[in-house]
Amino acid sequence: MSTLIEAAVGDAAALLSRARSAVAFTGAGISQESGIPVYRGEGGLWTKFDPYKVAHIDTFRADPSQYWSYSREHRRTDARPNPAHEALAALERHGKLSGVITQNTDGLHQKAGSRRVIELHGSSHAVVCLDCETRFPRVDIDALNREHCPPNCPACGGRFLKPTVVMFGEALPGEALLEAQALAIAADVLLIVGSSLQVYPAAGIPRLARENRADLCIINAEPTPFDSFAAVLLQGKAGELLPAIVRAMGEG
Ligand code: APR
Ligand code: ZN
Numbered sequence: 001m002s003t004l005i006e007a008a009v010g011d012a013a014a015l016l017s018r019a020r021s022a023v024a025f026t027g028a029g030i031s032q033e034s035g036i037p038v039y040r041g042e043g044g045l046w047t048k049f050d051p052y053k054v055a056h057i058d059t060f061r062a063d064p065s066q067y068w069s070y071s072r073e074h075r076r077t078d079a080r081p082n083p084a085h086e087a088l089a090a091l092e093r094h095g096k097l098s099g100v101i102t103q104n105t106d107g108l109h110q111k112a113g114s115r116r117v118i119e120l121h122g123s124s125h126a127v128v129c130l131d132c133e134t135r136f137p138r139v140d141i142d143a144l145n146r147e148h149c150p151p152n153c154p155a156c157g158g159r160f161l162k163p164t165v166v167m168f169g170e171a172l173p174g175e176a177l178l179e180a181q182a183l184a185i186a187a188d189v190l191l192i193v194g195s196s197l198q199v200y201p202a203a204g205i206p207r208l209a210r211e212n213r214a215d216l217c218i219i220n221a222e223p224t225p226f227d228s229f230a231a232v233l234l235q236g237k238a239g240e241l242l243p244a245i246v247r248a249m250g251e252g
Pocket of ligand 2 (some may be wrong): 129130131132133134153154155156157158
C-alpha cells in the first residue's frame with residue numbers, strides 16, 4: 001500500500017474512531033469482490049444491457065420474460081460476503097457504526113453479520129405476485145423459472161411475479177427511505193463505499209448527511225461526483241481498504 005494511501009487509511013481510522021454516530025452507505029462496488037457485477041464503470045452491467053429493458057417496471061409489466069430470462073442467465077446465487085462486508089459488520093459489533101444504508105439487494109451485509117441494514121432498493125431474495133400479493137422465497141421462483149420462463153404465480157397463476165427490488169420507475173420503500181434519512185441527518189461521519197453516487201433518490205442520502213455537517217469518507221474504485229466534498233478520499237478496492245481501516249482503528 002502506498003504511503004499516500006496508508007496516510008488516508010489513517011485519516012479514515014481517526015475519523016471513524018472519534019465519530020459520535022458513523023453510518024455506512026454502500027453500493028454495488030462493495031459486492032464486486034464477491035463476484036457480483038457492478039452496474040456502471042468498468043465492465044458494468046449497464047454497459048452490456050439496457051437497464052430500461054431488464055430493470056424498468058414499465059418493461060416488466062409489458063413483458064416479464066425480459067427480466068426473468070436476464071435473471072436466469074446472470075443472477076449470482078452463490079455469492080459470499082467479502083472482507084469489506086465483514087469489516088463493516090466488525091465496526092458495528094464494536095459500536096463504531098450505527099448501521100448500513102445499502103443500495104444493494106444481495107443481502108451480503110446481513111450474511112456478514114451486520115444487524116442494522118436499511119435496503120433502499122429492496123431485496124432480491126424474495127418475490128411478490130403483483131396480482132395476488134403472495135410472497136415467495138426467490139429460490140423457489142428461480143427453480144420455476146428454470147422450467148418455464150417467465151414463471152407463473154403458484155398461488156393464482158398470475159404472470160407478474162416480481163422480485164422485491166426497486167425497479168427503475170418505482171418509488172423507494174417509504175419506511176426504508178425515512179429511516180435512512182434519519183440516520184443520515186444524525187450522522188457525523190458517512191462512510192460511502194462502492195457507489196458511483198449517480199442514482200437518485202438514493203444518492204440524496206450523502207447529500208443530506210453533508211447538509212447536516214457530516215464528514216464524508218469515500219472509498220471507491222473510480223472518481224465520484226461527491227469526491228470534492230470528501231473529508232477523506234480513498235480510491236481502490238473496498239475489500240482491501242476497509243479491513244486496513246479497521247486494523248488501523250485497533251478493531252480488527
Ligand atoms: N471496491 C470499491 N469500489 C468498487 C469496486 C471495489 N472492489 N469495484 C467497483 N467499484 C466502484 C465502481 O468504480 C463504481 O463507481 O463501485 C461503483 C459502483 O457503481 P454502480 O455500478 O453505479 O453501483 P451503485 O452506485 O450501487 O448503483 C446504484 O443503480 O442501477 C441502479 O439499482 C441499481 O442500486 C443500483 C443503483
Ligand atoms: Zn399470484
